[in-house]
Amino acid sequence: MNGTLAWFKSSYSNMTGDNCVEVLRSGPREVRVRDSKRITGPELTVPTPSWTAFVAALGGAGA
Template sequence: MARSAEILWRKSSYSSDQGGECVEVASTPPARIAVRDSKNPAGPRLAFRPTVFSDFVDWAQSR
């Protein structure tokens, strides 16, 4: 996965800066969606194929 300095991370507009639970997502080469904890940007990241991440988002929105 690319280094954090090379990645444009995005956080949901529903998130606040109050220290709540939030994740950030980014597109990373080669064709992956990276996810990390916004409170621990230097911590571990998960990487998913775009179709898998899309399925997860669809599932989460249905809840």
């Protein structure tokens, strides 16, 4: 691994990138989230357990 962190989008995102968020696992304890349309804009840092619970809740909502 070269130490470069890579942002990624959900596999459910469309190719145009509209209304998407990008996610970066920046360490074992946190996840960073940003708007895919504003990649130089603000980021939200979330504890990994909170992010995991959020994603699990979305999956259970029929999203």
